[in-house]
Amino acid sequence: MSLAEKILQGDIRAAARLMRDVDDGFSSALPELKTLYPHTGNAYILGITGPPGAGKSTLTDQITASFRQSGRRVGIVAVDPTSPFTGGAILGDRIRMNRHADDEGVFIRSLATRGALGGISRSTGEVVNIMDAMGMDVVIIETVGVGQDEIDIVRMAHTTAVVMVPGLGDDIQAIKAGILEIADVFVVNKADRDGADRTARDLSMMIEMGNRKEGEWLPKVMKTEACRGTGIEELMAEFEAHRGFLSASGIMQRFTEEKNRAVFSEMLKERLFNSVNGRILENGELKRIVAGMGTRSVDPYSAVEEVLDRYLLDAGSESA
Numbered sequence: 001m002s003l004a005e006k007i008l009q010g011d012i013r014a015a016a017r018l019m020r021d022v023d024d025g026f027s028s029a030l031p032e033l034k035t036l037y038p039h040t041g042n043a044y045i046l047g048i049t050g051p052p053g054a055g056k057s058t059l060t061d062q063i064t065a066s067f068r069q070s071g072r073r074v075g076i077v078a079v080d081p082t083s084p085f086t087g088g089a090i091l092g093d094r095i096r097m098n099r100h101a102d103d104e105g106v107f108i109r110s111l112a113t114r115g116a117l118g119g120i121s122r123s124t125g126e127v128v129n130i131m132d133a134m135g136m137d138v139v140i141i142e143t144v145g146v147g148q149d150e151i152d153i154v155r156m157a158h159t160t161a162v163v164m165v166p167g168l169g170d171d172i173q174a175i176k177a178g179i180l181e182i183a184d185v186f187v188v189n190k191a192d193r194d195g196a197d198r199t200a201r202d203l204s205m206m207i208e209m210g211n212r213k214e215g216e217w218l219p220k221v222m223k224t225e226a227c228r229g230t231g232i233e234e235l236m237a238e239f240e241a242h243r244g245f246l247s248a249s250g251i252m253q254r255f256t257e258e259k260n261r262a263v264f265s266e267m268l269k270e271r272l273f274n275s276v277n278g279r280i281l282e283n284g285e286l287k288r289i290v291a292g293m294g295t296r297s298v299d300p301y302s303a304v305e306e307v308l309d310r311y312l313l314d315a316g317s318e319s320a
Contacts, residue, residue, distance in 0.1 A: 004035035007134055012107065015134050019109050022130070023123045033126060036133040041256075043075070043132040044243060047157030049143040049182075054163040055189040058226040060142050061099070066236050067138050068105055075131030075139040076108045077124055107131060125156060125263060154182045155262050158255065159242045161185045161235075164203065166195035181210075183219050184242050187235060191223035217245055276311045 003021075006014035021029040046063070048056050060076060067074045100106040109127055124141060131139045143153050154160055162183035186207075188200045203221045212218060220238055224231035246252040280286040285307070292298025 002032060002035065004032040004133075007032075007036065007130065008039060010135070012104075012134075015107070015130055016109075019123075019127050019130055022126045023111060025123075029126075033129065036129060040129045040132040043128075043136050043139045044159075045128060045157045046138060046140045046239065047143065047153040047160040048140060048163060049153050049160065050163030050187075051165070054165040055226045056142050056163050059163060059187065059189055059224065060140055062224075062226050062229055062232045063140065063236065064100055064106060066232055068100075068103065072137035073105045073135060074107075075128075075134065075136035076106065077127050077131070077139065077141045078108065078110045079124065079142065079144045080110060080112055107134065107136065128156065155259055158246060158252070159184045159239055161187050161239075163187045163189050164199060165190045166193045166199045184217060185235070185238050186219055186221040188221060188223045189226055191225050191231065196223060215249070217242060217251075276307060279311060280307060 001009075003014045003018045007018065018029060018032050022033070048060050048063075050056055057078070060078070064074050064076065100108065109131075111123060111127065128139050128141065141153060141157055160182055162185070164186065166188065186200075186203050188196055188203070190196070191200075200221045200223055207219055207221070222231060222235045222238055224235055226232070246255065277286070280289070289298055289300075289303045289307075292303070293300055
C-alpha cells in the first residue's frame with residue numbers, strides 16, 4: 001500500500017514519514033498528497049500566535065488537554081525558528097507538551113521555518129492536511145513567535161488567538177503591528193503578573209476603537225495563567241463561540257474559498273518559478289543575465305519580460 005492508503009487506515013508511522021518527506025521537499029510526496037486531499041476539510045484549525053515568551057507552548061498544552069477531555073483528537077504543528085547561521089532548530093515545543101507524548105489521540109509534529117517568513121513553515125499547510133486526513137478533529141498551529149509579521153496564520157486557521165503577556169510593551173506592539181485585524185481572540189497570558197489588567201484594558205479599548213462593520217465578529221480579551229490552567233475553560237468556550245459564529249454567518253464558506261484561492265496561487269507561483277528558474281539555470285541564461293546586470297548592459301525588468309515571454313509561450317505551445 002502507498003503511504004496515503006496507510007494513513008487513511010490509521011497508520012501513524014506512515015503519517016510521520018510523509019510529513020518528513022513533505023518537509024524535506026521530496027517529489028515522491030506529491031502523489032500521496034493528491035490521494036489524501038479528498039479526505040481533508042473536516043478538521044477545525046486553531047492558530048496560536050504572539051511574541052516570544054508569551055507562553056504559547058504552555059497554553060497549547062492546556063488547550064490540547066481540554067480538547068482531549070471532550071474526546072476530540074488533536075494534531076499539533078509546532079513551528080520553531082531556524083538558525084540563520086547553522087540552519088538548525090531546537091524544536092523545543094515538544095518538551096512543554098511532554099505529557100501528551102503517550103496519548104494516541106494527540107499527534108505532535110515540529111517544523112523548522114527554514115527561512116520562511118510569516119511565522120509558519122512552507123510545509124505547514126501540507127502537514128495540516130495530512131493530520132486532517134488522519135482524522136484529527138482539531139489541528140493547532142503554534143507559530144514561531146516572531147512578533148509583528150505573523151499574518152500567514154490568518155489565511156490558514158479558522159480561529160486565530162493572539163497571545164500577549166504583560167510587561168513586554170505588547171499594547172504598543174499591537175498598535176504598530178495592526179494586530180487587531182488578525183486576532184479572533186486575544187489572550188493575556190501570565191495574568192498573575194503586574195500590569196495584566198492594564199494590558200487587557202488597553203486591548204479592549206483598541207478593539208472598541210477599531211473600524212468593524214455591523215455583524216462582524218468582535219474579539220474578546222481573555223485572561224489566562226497557562227501554567228496553572230486558570231482561565232482555560234473560558235477560553236475554550238470563546239473558541240467554540242467563534243467557530244459557531246463562522247458557521248452561522250456563512251463566513252466559514254467564504255474563508256474556505258479565500259484559503260483555497262491563496263493555496264492555489266502560491267502553489268502556481270512556486271511551480272512556475274521553479275520550472276522557469278531551473279531552465280535558465282541549466283542553460284546558463286541566468287548567469288548571462290546576472291553578468292549583464294553587473295555591467296548594466298542588461299536591465300532586470302527587460303530580462304524578466306524576455307524570460308517570461310520565451311518560456312511561458314514555449315509552455316503554451318507544448319501543451320497545445
